[in-house]
Amino acid sequence: xxxxxxxxxxxxxxxxxxxxxxxxxxxxxxxxxxxxxxxxxxxxxxxxxxxxxxxxxxxxxxxxxxxxxxxxxxxxxxxxxxxxxxxxxxxxxxxxxxxxxxxxxxxxxxxxxxxxxxxxxxxxxxxxxxxxxxxxxxxxxxxxxxxxxxxxxxxxxxxxxxxxxxxxxxxxxxxxxxxxxxxxxxxxxxxxxxxxxxxxxxxxxxxxxxxxxxxxxxxxxxxxxxxxxxxxxxxxxxxxxxxxxxxx
Numbered sequence: 314x315x316x317x318x319x320x321x322x323x324x325x326x327x328x329x330x331x332x333x334x335x336x337x338x339x340x341x342x343x344x345x346x347x348x349x350x351x352x353x354x355x356x357x358x359x360x361x362x363x364x365x366x367x368x369x370x371x372x373x374x375x376x377x378x379x380x381x382x383x384x385x386x387x388x389x390x391x392x393x394x395x396x397x398x399x400x401x402x403x404x405x406x407x408x409x410x411x412x413x414x415x416x417x418x419x420x421x422x423x424x425x426x427x428x429x430x431x432x433x434x435x436x437x438x439x440x441x442x443x444x445x446x447x448x449x450x451x452x453x454x455x456x457x458x459x460x461x462x463x464x465x466x467x468x469x470x471x472x473x474x475x476x477x478x479x480x481x482x483x484x485x486x487x488x489x490x491x492x493x494x495x496x497x498x499x500x501x502x503x504x505x506x507x508x509x510x511x512x513x514x515x516x517x518x519x520x521x522x523x524x525x526x527x528x529x530x531x532x533x534x535x536x537x538x539x540x541x542x543x544x545x546x547x548x549x550x551x552x553x554x555x556x557x558x559x560x561x
Contacts, residue, residue: 358478387508436552
């Protein structure tokens with residue numbers, strides 16, 4: 314086993330230990346209008362659709378459209394341009410439109426918008442905010458995101474399913490920032506201990522799909538999702554997606 318493989322296994326062993334120790338608050342659905350952002354932390358959103366109309370216009374599925382986040386008031390990132398992961402239970406032929414929006418904390422300004430073309434089967438997608446964006450996340454500010462899905466049979470202007478959430482960028486000291494790189498064992502430990510859930514999910518998801526035969530990595534992926542209450546997503550394939558149009 315080469316050094317890189319040993320390092321990867323060590324990373325995931327750390328995650329396995331941390332997920333046993335971690336604590337998450339119970340899932341709470343957001344109400345409308347959206348909650349006022351707290352002085353620290355992030356409000357709770359809707360990781361799965363709340364008030365939607367998929368039964369009338371969408372193919373029936375046993376798994377809902379789902380955001381991979383903690384939704385516990387501590388959904389943080391250290392990245393100015395983070396990646397977010399979603400489970401989409403529909404294929405490209407079953408979806409008329411899939412849109413992602415990032416707004417400021419007051420929901421007055423759209424900072425990023427994209428339409429997304431799915432793959433031929435259901436599964437996980439990753440949406441990354443563009444690097445070097447003029448609207449990169451500023452430290453300690455809350456941002457609201459939405460994923461809006463309209464199914465092929467829909468004749469309404471309104472989306473059939475909506476998931477939404479919040480994200481806040483936190484700063485780390487200059488030494489830590491310099492050393493945080495994909496593949497270093499301290500990254501995932503640091504992210505999990507400090508509720509940097511978006512980055513923990515992104516890093517481990519990438520390892521999960523890069524090393525599908527590594528039992529330690531697969532166990533860590535399952536345990537992290539179980540900690541988030543979303544272990545049923547663990548077997549889902551990464552289907553990829555294409556950004557069709559965007560503005561920022």
